[in-house]
Amino acid sequence: MKVTAERDRCIGAGLCTLHAPAVFDQEDDGMVVVLDESPTGAAADDARKVAEHLCPGKAVLVTED
Template sequence: MKIEIDEDRCIGAGQCVLAAEAVFDQRDEDGVVVLLDASPAPEHQDAARQAAALCPAAAIAVRED
């Protein structure tokens, strides 16, 4: 799995952090997503997929490599 984010699309809703805090965080100054792990371990992959599905701005892309 490979995760990519589009910071320009991010609206700072924080759904990604709530769904997968081991994979995503937010910048303090504007709430934009921060990718902590572009290739999460198997135990975090389902949460990362859920975060991508929940993102209201579709700023998270998940590639299944």
């Protein structure tokens, strides 16, 4: 799996960091930063949940290898 984020779509809601803190963080301006592009286990599940259901800007993308 690979996690990426489109900063131009990010609205700074912070749901990614709240629900998957091992994978995401936020810059000082509130925009998403990917900490782990290839998470495993529970962190991977959390990243999928953020991408599929939680990110209001649809800025988080998860692709499967």
